[in-house]
Amino acid sequence: xxxxxxxxxxxxxxxxxxxxxxxxxxxxxxxxxxxxxxxxxxxxxxxxxxxxxxxxxxxxxxxxxxxxxxxxxxxxxxxxxxxxxxxxxxxxxxxxxxxxxxxxxxxxxxxxxxxxxxxxxxxxxxxxxxxxxxxxxxxxxxxxxxxxxxxxxxxxxxxxxxxxxxx
Amino acid sequence: xxxxxxxxxxxxxxxxxxxxxxxxxxxxxxxxxxxxxxxxxxxxxxxxxxxxxxxxxxxxxxxxxxxxxxxxxxxxxxxxxxxxxxxxxxxxxxxxxxxxxxxxxxxxxxxxxxxxxxxxxxxxxxxxxxxxxxxxxxxxxxxxxxxxxxxxxxxxxxxxxxxxxxxxxxxxxxxxxxxxxxxxxxxxxxxxxxxxxxxxxxxxxxxxxxxxxxxxxxxxxxxxxxxxxxxxxxxxxxxxxxxxxxxxxxxxxxxxxxxxxxxxxxxxxxxxxxxxxxxxxxxxxxxxxxxxxxxxxxxxxxxxxxxxxxxxxxxxxxxxxxxxxxxxxxxxxxxxxxxxxxxxxxxxxxxxxxxxxxxxxxxxxxxxxxxxxxxxxxxxxxxxxxxxxxxxxxxxxxxxxxxxxxxxxxxxxxxxxxxxxxxxxxxxxxxxxxxxxxxxxxxxxxxxxxxxxxxxxxxxxxxxxxxxxxxxxxxxxxxxxxxxxxxxxxxxxxxxxxxxxxxxxxxxxxxxxxxxxxxxxxxxxxxxxxxxxxxxxxxxxxxxxxxxxxxxxxxxxxxxxxxxxxxxxxxxxxxxxxxxxxxxxxxxxxxxxxxxxxxxxxxxxxxxxxxxxxxxxxxxxxxxxxxxxxxxxxxxxxxxxxxxxxxxxxxxxxxxxxxxxxxxxxxxxxxxxxxxxxxxxxxxxxxxxxxxxxxxxxxxxxxxxxxxxxxxxxxxxxxxxxxxxxxxxxxxxxxxxxxxxxxxxxxxxxxxxxxxxxxxxxxxxxxxxxxxxx
Ligand code: FES
Ligand code: FES
Numbered sequence: 001x002x003x004x005x006x007x008x009x010x011x012x013x014x015x016x017x018x019x020x021x022x023x024x025x026x027x028x029x030x031x032x033x034x035x036x037x038x039x040x041x042x043x044x045x046x047x048x049x050x051x052x053x054x055x056x057x058x059x060x061x062x063x064x065x066x067x068x069x070x071x072x073x074x075x076x077x078x079x080x081x082x083x084x085x086x087x088x089x090x091x092x093x094x095x096x097x098x099x100x101x102x103x104x105x106x107x108x109x110x111x112x113x114x115x116x117x118x119x120x121x122x123x124x125x126x127x128x129x130x131x132x133x134x135x136x137x138x139x140x141x142x143x144x145x146x147x148x149x150x151x152x153x154x155x156x157x158x159x160x161x162x163x164x165x166x167x
Numbered sequence: 168x169x170x171x172x173x174x175x176x177x178x179x180x181x182x183x184x185x186x187x188x189x190x191x192x193x194x195x196x197x198x199x200x201x202x203x204x205x206x207x208x209x210x211x212x213x214x215x216x217x218x219x220x221x222x223x224x225x226x227x228x229x230x231x232x233x234x235x236x237x238x239x240x241x242x243x244x245x246x247x248x249x250x251x252x253x254x255x256x257x258x259x260x261x262x263x264x265x266x267x268x269x270x271x272x273x274x275x276x277x278x279x280x281x282x283x284x285x286x287x288x289x290x291x292x293x294x295x296x297x298x299x300x301x302x303x304x305x306x307x308x309x310x311x312x313x314x315x316x317x318x319x320x321x322x323x324x325x326x327x328x329x330x331x332x333x334x335x336x337x338x339x340x341x342x343x344x345x346x347x348x349x350x351x352x353x354x355x356x357x358x359x360x361x362x363x364x365x366x367x368x369x370x371x372x373x374x375x376x377x378x379x380x381x382x383x384x385x386x387x388x389x390x391x392x393x394x395x396x397x398x399x400x401x402x403x404x405x406x407x408x409x410x411x412x413x414x415x416x417x418x419x420x421x422x423x424x425x426x427x428x429x430x431x432x433x434x435x436x437x438x439x440x441x442x443x444x445x446x447x448x449x450x451x452x453x454x455x456x457x458x459x460x461x462x463x464x465x466x467x468x469x470x471x472x473x474x475x476x477x478x479x480x481x482x483x484x485x486x487x488x489x490x491x492x493x494x495x496x497x498x499x500x501x502x503x504x505x506x507x508x509x510x511x512x513x514x515x516x517x518x519x520x521x522x523x524x525x526x527x528x529x530x531x532x533x534x535x536x537x538x539x540x541x542x543x544x545x546x547x548x549x550x551x552x553x554x555x556x557x558x559x560x561x562x563x564x565x566x567x568x569x570x571x572x573x574x575x576x577x578x579x580x581x582x583x584x585x586x587x588x589x590x591x592x593x594x595x596x597x598x599x600x601x602x603x604x605x606x607x608x609x610x611x612x613x614x615x616x617x618x619x620x621x622x623x624x625x626x627x628x629x630x631x632x633x634x635x636x637x638x639x640x641x642x643x644x645x646x647x648x649x650x651x652x653x654x655x656x657x658x659x660x661x662x663x664x665x666x667x668x669x670x671x672x673x674x675x676x677x678x679x680x681x682x683x684x685x686x687x688x689x690x691x692x693x694x695x696x697x698x699x700x701x702x703x704x705x706x707x708x709x710x711x712x713x714x715x716x717x718x719x720x721x722x723x724x725x726x727x728x729x730x731x732x733x734x735x736x737x738x739x740x741x742x743x744x745x746x747x748x749x750x751x752x753x754x755x756x757x758x759x760x761x762x763x764x765x766x767x768x769x770x771x772x773x774x775x776x777x778x779x780x781x782x783x784x785x786x787x788x789x790x791x792x793x794x795x796x797x798x799x800x801x802x803x804x805x806x807x808x809x810x811x812x813x814x815x816x817x818x819x820x821x822x823x824x825x826x827x828x829x830x831x832x833x834x835x836x837x838x839x840x841x842x843x844x845x846x847x848x849x850x851x852x853x854x855x856x857x858x859x860x861x862x863x864x865x866x867x868x869x870x871x872x873x874x875x876x877x878x879x880x881x882x883x884x885x886x887x888x889x890x891x892x893x894x895x896x897x898x899x900x901x902x903x904x905x906x907x908x909x910x911x912x913x914x915x916x917x918x919x920x921x922x923x924x925x926x927x928x929x930x931x932x933x934x935x936x937x938x939x940x941x
Contacts, residue, residue: 047196048189050406052357053439057828060357088189097187105183108796112642113186114357114406120187139836146828148357148407149642151803152839154796 017077021046022090030077037061037072040087048088048117052146059145062118063087069125069144088117091124100124100162109158111149119145123159132163173655174856177792181646181666182404194361194376194403199432202363203232205425206279207418207435208269208286209444210261213295213514213821214311217260217268217288225271225282233272233429234282240424244386246414246519248614250481252312253517255390255420261290262311262479263516264821265444267417272425272433295514295821296320299453299474300910302511311479311512318913322477323488323510325747326917329496329564335468335503339459343540346455348887348906349528351476352812353448354521355833358406360445361436364422371427372399375419378408378641379679384671385614386415387423395671398423402639402669409804410520412641413681414447414482443826447519448814450487450510451476452528455909456536464544464551468503471495472909473529475510475518482519484510486613486750490525493751495533496563497604498574498758499555504564507914514821516814520681522804523863526605527870534601534871535886538878549587549600553578557604559849564922566743568930570755571849571859573784577760578602580782580845585762594882595767599875602760603867606753607786607851607860608684610738619735621688622675625653625696628729629721632657632664632700637677638689639669643862644793645685649693651789652855656697657704659716675733683860686789687754688736690855695734703730739931744938745920755851757859758784761802761868767880769899772892774877776806776838779869782845786859791846797861798844805869807834810889 013032018025021044028043037054040046040063052058054073061072064086072085091098097105100123110116119142126133126141133141138159139152147155185191222234237258245251256267269286273279294307302320311320336342362375371393377383380400388395405412418435425433437445455472473491477484492506523530537555541548557563559572582588582600590598612620624635634653640646650664657664667673677689707723708714714722723730742748761781767774779802788794811832815824825831844865850857870888877883877890883898886905898904929937 041196045198046189047192047198050193050358051195052359053828055439055827055829057439058357088187092188097184101187104187105179108179108183108644108792110180110183110186111644111796111800112356112358112405112407113182113191114193114642116186117189143836146357146833146835148355148409148804148833149800150796151799151801151842152836153799153842156836 015078019077019080020082020084022086032076032078035073036075036077036085039077040072046087046089050114050117059122060115060118062121062145064121064125067125067128069122086121088120091120100127103158103161107154107158107161109150109154115145115147119147119155127163135160171655171856173651173661174789176651176790178647178651178661178790180644180793181650182640191404193358193406194363194374195436197363197374197403197434199363199365202432202434203272203274203429204276204279205270205272205422205433205435206276206283207267207421208283210264210266210268212261212290212292213264214293215261215290216293217258218291219289220269221287222269224285224287228278228282228285230274230278231271231282232274232431233425235270235421235424237268240390240420242390244390244415245481246382246483246613247481247485249485252481255417263514264823265441265516266479270421270425272429297513297515297816297818297821299476299511302513303910303912311514320512321509322481322512323485324915325488325508326915327920328505328917329920330503330922332468332503332505336459338461338467340462341544342457342459343543344455344457345536345539346886346906346909347532347535349452349531350813350888351449351451351518352808353443353446353814354409354411355831356407356409356411359437359439359442360412360416360418361434362419362422363432363434364426365432366426366430370397371423372401373419373423374401374403376403376405376412378413378639378681380639380669380671381637381676381679383415383419387420390420391423399672405639405641408641408680409522410524410681411447413520413679416445439828440826443823444516446478446516447482449521450518450525450528452491453906453909454529454532456532458536458540460540464546464554466499466501466555469495469501470505471529473508474910474912476513477510478513478515478517480517482517484518487520487525489747489750491529493565493567494526494604495529496565497557497567497569497756498602500557501564505917509912515816522801523605523866527867530603530867531871531888535874538875549582552602560928561925562923562927565920566748566923567751568741568928570853571786571851572756572758573847573849574602574758576847577758577782577784580847581760581762581780584843585764585780587762595769595880597767597876597878597880598762598764599872599879600762601868601871601875603864604756604758605860605864605867606683607687607755607757607854608738608753609682610741610752610754611749612678618676619737620684621677621692622733622735623649623689623692623696624675624731624733625700626729626731627700627720628724631717631720633667634664634693635667635674636689636693637669637674638685639680641680643797644790645680645689647793648686648690648789652690652693653697656694656701657716683863686858687854687860690789690858691736692734694855696732699732699734700730703732740935741930743920743923745918754853755786755859757861757864759864759868761872763869763872763876765873765876765880767877767895769881772895774810774890774895776840776873778840779842781842781865781869782847783861783865784847784849784859785861786851786854787848787857788846789856789858794846794861795844798865799842801863801865802842802869803834803839805866806839806873808888809870809873811891813889
């Protein structure tokens, strides 16, 4: 659906898309170049997804696409083809924290908390594919998510605690 | 204090739950009706005169609602009263690649960016000054700041002599000199700086990811010429500072002005590249140190010189220079000490305070230097350092007053846990040991004023208690500390204390979250307010025991109406009777010791950190979970600085080499080793419940300990940061990598300071009365 002009008089290709996010369908008219990160934050008000670079370098914007961690700043909604997106807001069913969220909160794995949504989603994907990861596996699985506050130790401990089922 | 119930508990941060569900609202998450987006146009040149700015094309772009140039914001500002040298938008000249020149507000970010690009700026390019050496020479074209009274591009120049240097050198059996260089690096907070401005009915509100709402408030008032009661600054949920969000910034002033001009809310979020330009990070520092010791290895005299590459503006630099020279004396007992320091302007993003502010560089130099000295005289380096450890309740030669001091215990903890003394000695494997000290808040405010450094108000009514505190929780958990102190005194749970923080309309003054001051200063203010409130509650329940808290609150409100109490903290005058004594004094110093264990590969030059042991004298841990969090974060950040992080620029062009997170290397999960932390509780007499700082001190010993571990492993000296594989290989070839000379600096005659008596613990009026003339 071309033809609409943007403010700079360049033609902008816009499409109507249905985006499935956290179990809800959203019908949106979007410029094709708008990233999933921008759509989540600006069009859907899901500001729990954060950004540190918008260039695919920091992992902060990680969401799950069909259960797999993806950098939402590099994904275009037009590429999704109906696959479901999960953001930090979608981790919790109702108001109960998941064991992973509980462990992050209790162990101090979130200091400024800015990297936390991305960490939680990467860790959720890890625990689904490997429910009992050891510390090395946790570190490797999360290596694409930078955190500047914690020195990572408490995040590893939180994932271990959640995996242990004791959390 | 044996029966503390809430203080000392490892409780989660006050906002932990909000942060794990994505509910915390950071500045860039704020969306207001009709909000516009702003972009800054920044200079492409490191040094140039601005000849003209033509924004007409930008104004014509549909969707553009406001354009600002330097003419609109002519008033200078700066964090220190002595360095009012910045403008939100420059109109005369630009001083680094990234210096803001114009700003646009438009209906969306894309339009704003395109409009900023459409602004035509004509420059006359000037020769840039890009190194300390160049800055000390007469400039090719012109000085970066023409109005300065010092020659060339010198910004600050200091010289002090404490104690009898001549006698110290005469007593020395051995004297050694060394040169070191500490590379600049940046904070790299995960959150890009962001601010939102709103102008309604003559009142301005700014939400920002700042560490100090009070300083943003002051700068806005000055630049916009608005009285402070017409401005409200609110700290949004904070995505990481580390010192990098402690200055007022151009984008904060711009969103305010654009909101005033357009009548609509305006947001500006910096791109990651812009965050590298905003900077205010670690100064690159060149250092020379000379120390004399007697036959027993006791220091007789020390002379320390530093030259700081300050970048384009003053920022905190006038203080940073002092910090490279002041804290040497609170770890080691130095009977005679000379310090000469200078800071120069260069055409690079301004340097400022990063975690440890001005002290990691000299700490690095000093710990390596003493190790070299010990090696030279055939003495065990740990033993030499220990013989010179500062003792508790001692006044240093430069008048810094040391109270509680757990240096011995910290050192013993890490030496024992790491097995340092009996470590395996083989090529490629090594351990390094170092110590440090840091301030629990600065004893003097950065601008002259008579107000307390922190105030906390409590409000109590039938619904419970609320604490109002101006400090910003930047992730370290300061809100939890305030809640725990109030809860302890009122006999309730920390979660029952409601918090209103970092909002200039509703919270009293606090000098912010930097300088490791919040637990000590806001903590003491909270303690005072809570004790007053406790007395009122006790009176209300009329000595009846076991009245539940909310019932007691209702009784109190019934008796007196809603109650409020206030507490405040002002550090006593501690500094000595000389000009410049305001930088360095702190009501208490924390102490740290660390051992770093590495594998260093002589073939590849790669250094792998196996483990870090660190002990920290926290005074008392009000919340051990948060203290350990600060320690682990500090160790991680130190390892980044020690091994890989550097903010460097292309020669000639003045272009940042790596303004992206991919190229600016920082440690990931797999680069960060196991960290074993030990808390040493010395219970400081003036800290709240005896507490001292934790946010910065633990960073300091790790950087030198890493270099010393590499020395232990390979026998080479790398006298600069970071220790990259290339440097390791070069050092294996040449024996040493590091600076070869210290440039000629026109040092002034030193200010000669009579040292205090070592046991002189006087402070405040008592101390002042003792000064002959001051
Ligand atoms: S914001 Fe997407 S990777 Fe950094
Ligand atoms: S908690 Fe601050 S960046 Fe990870």
